[in-house]
Amino acid sequence: MExxxxxxxxxxxxxxxxxxxNKLKAICRELSSLLFQYDEIFDxxxxxxxxxxxxxxxxxxxxxxxxxxxxxxxxxxxxxPKPNSLVEGKIVKISPETIHVIxxxxxxxxxxxxxxxxxFKYRMRNGEDCFVSSSHKRHVLKVGTMLRLQVESFDxxxxxxxxxxxxxxxxxxxxxxxxxxxALHMDRLVLICxxxxx
Amino acid sequence: MGxxxxxxxxxxxxxxxxxxxxxxxxxxxxxxxxxxVQNGESDLLYDQFVxxxxxxxRSDHALGxxxxxxxxxxxxxxxxxxxxxxxxxxxxxxGMSLWDHKPHVMDSLVDLIISLAATSGKYLDNCLNxxxxxxxxxxxxxxxxxxxxxxxxxxxxxxxxxxxxxxxxLLVPLAPSRLLPMLAHQLPKINKxxxxxxxxxxNLLKLENSSIGQVGGGMIxxxxxxxxxxxxxxxxxxxxxxxxxxRGMFDMELEDAMNEGDELPVGSLNQDTSGGxxxxxxxxxxxxxxxxxxxxxxxxxxQVFEKLFDSFENFILNTYKSKVSQFLMFYAxxxxxxxxxxxxxxKLLDIFLSSNKPRPTRQVSLSSLWMSAVAYLAxxxxxxxxxxxxxxxxxxxxxxxxxxxxxxxxxxxxxxxAHQLFYSGCQAIMYVxxxxxxxxxxVPRFRSELIPLESIxxxxxxxxxxxxxxxxxxxxxxxxxxxxxxxxxSFIFEDLLESELSRAFGGCERLDTFFPFxxxxxxxxxxNISGNxxxxxxxxxxxxxxxxEEDDDDAEIIVNGDEESDEEDEGDLDYALNKMSITPKxxxxxxMERERLMKMPSMIRPxxxxxxx
Numbered sequence: 001m002e003x004x005x006x007x008x009x010x011x012x013x014x015x016x017x018x019x020x021x022n023k024l025k026a027i028c029r030e031l032s033s034l035l036f037q038y039d040e041i042f043d044x045x046x047x048x049x050x051x052x053x054x055x056x057x058x059x060x061x062x063x064x065x066x067x068x069x070x071x072x073x074x075x076x077x078x079x080x081p082k083p084n085s086l087v088e089g090k091i092v093k094i095s096p097e098t099i100h101v102i103x104x105x106x107x108x109x110x111x112x113x114x115x116x117x118x119x120f121k122y123r124m125r126n127g128e129d130c131f132v133s134s135s136h137k138r139h140v141l142k143v144g145t146m147l148r149l150q151v152e153s154f155d156x157x158x159x160x161x162x163x164x165x166x167x168x169x170x171x172x173x174x175x176x177x178x179x180x181x182x183a184l185h186m187d188r189l190v191l192i193c194x195x196x197x198x
Numbered sequence: 199m200g201x202x203x204x205x206x207x208x209x210x211x212x213x214x215x216x217x218x219x220x221x222x223x224x225x226x227x228x229x230x231x232x233x234x235v236q237n238g239e240s241d242l243l244y245d246q247f248v249x250x251x252x253x254x255x256r257s258d259h260a261l262g263x264x265x266x267x268x269x270x271x272x273x274x275x276x277x278x279x280x281x282x283x284x285x286x287x288x289x290x291x292x293g294m295s296l297w298d299h300k301p302h303v304m305d306s307l308v309d310l311i312i313s314l315a316a317t318s319g320k321y322l323d324n325c326l327n328x329x330x331x332x333x334x335x336x337x338x339x340x341x342x343x344x345x346x347x348x349x350x351x352x353x354x355x356x357x358x359x360x361x362x363x364x365x366x367x368l369l370v371p372l373a374p375s376r377l378l379p380m381l382a383h384q385l386p387k388i389n390k391x392x393x394x395x396x397x398x399x400x401n402l403l404k405l406e407n408s409s410i411g412q413v414g415g416g417m418i419x420x421x422x423x424x425x426x427x428x429x430x431x432x433x434x435x436x437x438x439x440x441x442x443x444x445r446g447m448f449d450m451e452l453e454d455a456m457n458e459g460d461e462l463p464v465g466s467l468n469q470d471t472s473g474g475x476x477x478x479x480x481x482x483x484x485x486x487x488x489x490x491x492x493x494x495x496x497x498x499x500x501q502v503f504e505k506l507f508d509s510f511e512n513f514i515l516n517t518y519k520s521k522v523s524q525f526l527m528f529y530a531x532x533x534x535x536x537x538x539x540x541x542x543x544x545k546l547l548d549i550f551l552s553s554n555k556p557r558p559t560r561q562v563s564l565s566s567l568w569m570s571a572v573a574y575l576a577x578x579x580x581x582x583x584x585x586x587x588x589x590x591x592x593x594x595x596x597x598x599x600x601x602x603x604x605x606x607x608x609x610x611x612x613x614x615x616a617h618q619l620f621y622s623g624c625q626a627i628m629y630v631x632x633x634x635x636x637x638x639x640x641v642p643r644f645r646s647e648l649i650p651l652e653s654i655x656x657x658x659x660x661x662x663x664x665x666x667x668x669x670x671x672x673x674x675x676x677x678x679x680x681x682x683x684x685x686x687x688s689f690i691f692e693d694l695l696e697s698e699l700s701r702a703f704g705g706c707e708r709l710d711t712f713f714p715f716x717x718x719x720x721x722x723x724x725x726n727i728s729g730n731x732x733x734x735x736x737x738x739x740x741x742x743x744x745x746x747e748e749d750d751d752d753a754e755i756i757v758n759g760d761e762e763s764d765e766e767d768e769g770d771l772d773y774a775l776n777k778m779s780i781t782p783k784x785x786x787x788x789x790m791e792r793e794r795l796m797k798m799p800s801m802i803r804p805x806x807x808x809x810x811x
Contacts, residue, residue, distance in 0.1 A: 036372065093316075093369060097274050100316055100369050108370040110317050112277035158319030159372055 001088045003081035003151070005044070009074050010054075014067040027051055027072055036106060038156035044078030045159060047104070079104065081151040081161060088148045088173055091141060094129040096122045101147050101163065109161035111149055116165045139175045146173040224271040229278050236283045244287070251290035254298050262303055269306035276313045281320045288321075292328045296355045297336050304354060308362045316369040325366065326377050330384050332359045333401040334394055343393075360404060367410055374413040381405075381414075382421050388429055388475070395425065396481045403489040406502075416505040422486065423509035426523040429479045435521050435719065476720065479522060483723040487529050494533045503538045506530055507545060515549075515574065516567055518707045524574070524714050525727055528582070532730035535584040543585075543593055546575040551600065553619055569622040569709045572597075576626035577715035580633040583730045587637045590630065591644040597627050602650040605657045612660045614702035621703040624654065624661035625710065628673040633732060635676045635740050645682075652683045664699040666710050672739075680740030 019026035031049050038045050051074045058068040081087050081103075089103035099116070101109040120131040120141065133139035141147060148170050149163035165171065231243040250268055253261055272279070272291070279288065291314075296304045315325035332355055342348045367373045381402060386395045399422055405411060406418045490506075493499045506527065514524050531539040549571035553564070575597075579590050601623045614621060631638065631648075638644045655662055662670050677683060696704075696711060704710030717733065718724040 036375075095313075097277065098313070098317060102369075102371060106371045108316065108319075108372075112317065114277060155319035158322050158370070158376075160319030160322075160370070162318075 002085040003079055003087050004047075005078050005080070007042070007076050007078060009042070009076055011072045011074055012069045013072050014061065014069050015058075017066055017068065020068070023070060024051070024053065027053070027070060031074070036159070038159075042076060042078055044080035045107075045156070046076060047079050048077040050075045079107075081154050083151055083153060085151050086148055086170070087151055087161065087163070088146055091143050091145045091147050094122075094131065094141070094143060096129075099131065099141065099147070099165075101149065103161060107159040107161055109149065109163045111163045111165050115152065115163065117168075120165065133171070136175075139172055141172055147171070148173050148176060221267065221270065224267050225274045228268070228271040229275045232275060232278045232280075232284060236278075236280050248286045248290055251287065251294065262300055265299075266303050266306050269303070269310050273306070273310045273313045276310075276317045279314075281318075288324075292324050294328075295336070296332055296358060297339060297351065301354050304358050308358050312362055312365050312369070315366045315373070322366075322370060322373065323376060323380075326363075326373065326380055327384075329359050329362055330377070330380055332356070333398045334384070334386055335397060340394060340397075356401060356404075360401075360408065363405070363410065364408055374410045377410065378414040378417045381418070385421060385425065388425075388432060388478075393478060393481060395429075396478060396485060399425065399482055400485050403485065406489070407492070407496075407498075415502070416508060419502075419505045419509040420512065423506075423513045423523065423526070426479070426482060426486070426526070427513045427517055427520055429475060429482065430520040430523045431517070433475050433479065433521075435519075480720040480722050483522060483525065483720060484726065486526055487723070487726045490526070490530050490533060499530065499534050500537050503530055503534075503541060507542070511549075515570055518570065518709065518712055520714075521716075522718060522720055522723060525718050525723060528578070528715060528730075529726060531578075531582065532584050532727075535582075535586075539582065539585060540589060543575060543578060543589070546571045546578070547593060547596060550575065550619075550623070551596075554600075565618055566705060566707055566709060568619055569705075570707075570712065572619075572622050572626045573709060573712045574714050576629045577713045579630045581715045581732050583732050587634070587641065587644070590634055591638055591641070591647060594627060594630060594638070594644075595647040597623055598648060598650050598654070601627065601654045605654050605659070608657075608659065611658055612664060612699070614664050614699050615705075617659055618703050618705065620659060621661055621664050622709060625665040625669060627651065628665060628669050629713070632669065632672045632676060632739075633734075633737050635673075635680050635682070636738050639680045639682065639740065648682065664703055666700045667697050676740045678741075 013027050013030050015023060015026045015030070028051065031046075031051065034046050035049075036045060036047070051072050054071040054073050058070045060066050060068045087103050087109070089101040089107075089109055091099060091101050093100040097113045099111045101111070103109050116131065119133050119135055121134055123130055123132050125132075125142075128142055130140055130142035132141075147165075149161075149165055150167050150170055152162045152164050154161050169176065227243060228247070231241045231247065234241045235244050247268055250261070250265055253265070272287075281288065291307075291310065294307060296307060299307065311325045311328060314321040335352065335355075339348055339352065343352075363373075363377070367377075384398075385402075386398055388395065402418050402422060406415045411418065490499065490502070493502045510524070510527050514520055514527075517523075527542060531542045550568050553568045575593065579585060579593055601620060604617075604620050604623075608617070608620070610617065638648070662674070700710040701708070704712075715731075717731070718727050
């Protein structure tokens with residue numbers, strides 16, 4: 001899945017003097033307040049972090065509030081789905097006009113009917129809403145399916161992804177992977193035959 | 199594309215509704231209208247749609263059906279709505295209210311809101327705000343809450359709103375975190391006349407019970423607790439009780455006065471201003487009690503208790519003037535004594551004992567918090583009928599040990615301001631023993647745990663001189679009668695509830711006279727509490743209440759100049775209240791009276807007419 005990256009960062013975290021008893025806890029608290037929010041400086045949504053305190057000393061801010069700045073080295077897990085990248089998520093709701101997906105458990109993604117390729121037709125099967133591919137009968141999208149979709153846009157404030165199922169490499173993840181495995185298998189077979197006959 | 203083709207293909211298995219073709223047509227019309235407006239053209243159909251949405255006529259069936267069809271069509275075209283070009287229709291939609299419509303229109307509106315919220319992040323906040331607004335019903339609902347059809351409408355609206363909030367939080371996982379600040383923002387201000395805040399809190403608590411509560415339960419309790427406290431502080435309790443500052447601590451508690459048929463000395467001037475707030479607070483408390491009870495039934499009380507205690511610690515613990523809000527904790531503990539009941543006491547004790555931990559700087563402001571914690575603990579242990587004696591004894595032992603440690607390391611004379619914590623600890627022990635002396639002394643093991651108490655009370659710091667005189671007097675009397683120990687010095691208190699020394703250790707917040715779980719003053723709330731509450735009249739002290747008059751003569755503690763007042767106050771309740779009296783106003787000697795007084799006391803209702811049981 002694209003859109004996830006692990007980066008290292010050198011940070012300076014300012015802590016209130018009352019928290020000097022347990023610096024690590026205060027640092028974690030500061031960084032935790034940034035979780036699941038888009039940060040321009042990091043260029044992504046912070047999902048997880050790991051910190052180590054670098055220096056023993058800290059610089060105290062001059063002024064009314066004597067906060068002190070601790071140098072920290074952190075590795076950050078960031079999520080920033082750029083347009084035209086691929087993400088995967090679980091389908092939670094299907095209606096004739098939309099497919100609602102949840103990506104990584106926190107980001108809501110929606111694919112509207114305009115962005116679903118012609119191949120998929122809406123059907124009601126056994127009381128369940130689903131989209132079925134007209135060219136491959138086994139390619140079914142229903143509630144609970146893991147879906148691979150292409151990102152059209154990403155709303156950073158609400159963590160909302162507008163997605164598209166137009167490209168051919170999007171759809172049900174299981175089916176796509178099986179397809180690619182079979183394709184690989186076929187390729188090998190053709191190669192062997194070619195070698196055999198030459 | 200794929201799905202939209204299905205709309206134009208009548209032979210597809212796509213089933214739009216009962217009336218397939220006309221609905222499909224409507225959707226197409228709507229989409230076309232939206233598209234043309236987006237292109238900058240004016241569209242008659244679009245204007246018609248805006249008008250339909252703004253109509254507010256429940257009785258017209260045709261209009262209702264039209265609106266229904268339009269809303270359904272809009273749900274199907276959410277992707278075609280543009281936040282900039284379609285402002286008029288969007289503001290129309292967000293301005294609608296479920297209260298104004300019939301159930302079938304409500305359903306379509308709710309579906310539209312859910313689609314809007316889930317499909318684009320730009321509408322999420324507006325949708326959530328629109329839904330939360332329904333927690334404040336319109337005036338015509340408030341005025342007629344007793345009517346059946348209004349009750350039905352309320353049920354229709356609120357069940358759909360909660361359903362919608364849950365569905366949105368399922369589709370947009372971060373919705374609850376955006377929802378919570380909005381809930382706080384829309385909480386109605388304290389309003390004297392309306393019961394609106396009660397309905398809002400009812401809905402907040404219902405949310406707490408749902409999956410949204412898993413994320414935001416703590417914040418919801420904070421909001422509720424803060425509102426309870428604010429309402430509590432707005433009410434002028436002193437006026438209602440007509441200055442009870444001189445009332446004897448162990449004087450017969452007010453509810454016995456009700457038995458007499460005496461008029462409660464209520465400041466009738468305050469009825470109008472405080473009356474509505476008192477009712478509101480009472481109803482709010484009962485709503486919260488009901489919620490706690492349902493949590494208990496579903497086995498969630500333990501989990502909820504942590505959040506409840508956090509909000510109590512934040513808002514109530516350091517508020518010394520609240521009279522009622524703290525009973526929320528009392529009630530929760532009474533529902534589950536083994537878990538919550540024990541936890542409450544232990545947490546309070548921990549706060550008090552945390553005063554021992556080394557601190558980087560000398561934080562003076564925390565001392566009132568610690569004193570408040572021990573005052574709460576004392577009042578709780580004294581009044582909690584559901585607390586087993588063994589638990590009370592354990593807590594007492596820890597307090598006694600703590601005070602004994604303090605005595606060992608301290609070599610000072612009486613200095614109330616410097617040893618506030620010590621004095622409040624001693625007063626706490628004595629107060630609890632006033633209520634529980636007999637049951638504790640009955641068990642030899644518990645009795646032996648109290649042995650260090652004598653040396654504490656005889657220490658140079660002289661807590662007997664500094665602590666509240668009424669508490670000390672009652673305690674010494676019971677200690678002597680129970681054979682715990684006998685105090686050789688005589689303490690002359692002379693009608694005093696409090697003294698200068700006690701005022702000194704109590705500080706400006708008067709924590710020396712702080713007994714937070716004194717009887718609850720609200721009618722309906724008290725009916726939930728009284729079954730688990732120990733009233734002073736229910737206590738069997740170690741001395742025999744029957745032999746009062748004889749005892750007073752050879753008592754070493756002179757409490758009262760004149761024991762029996764012949765002035766049975768016909769209308770002079772003030773005098774009785776002012777008198778510092780250990781003996782109850784009505785003697786237990788008379789069997790009939792004794793039975794009547796031992797009955798479960800009646801409710802205290804701050805009104806002019808006494809309430810009968």
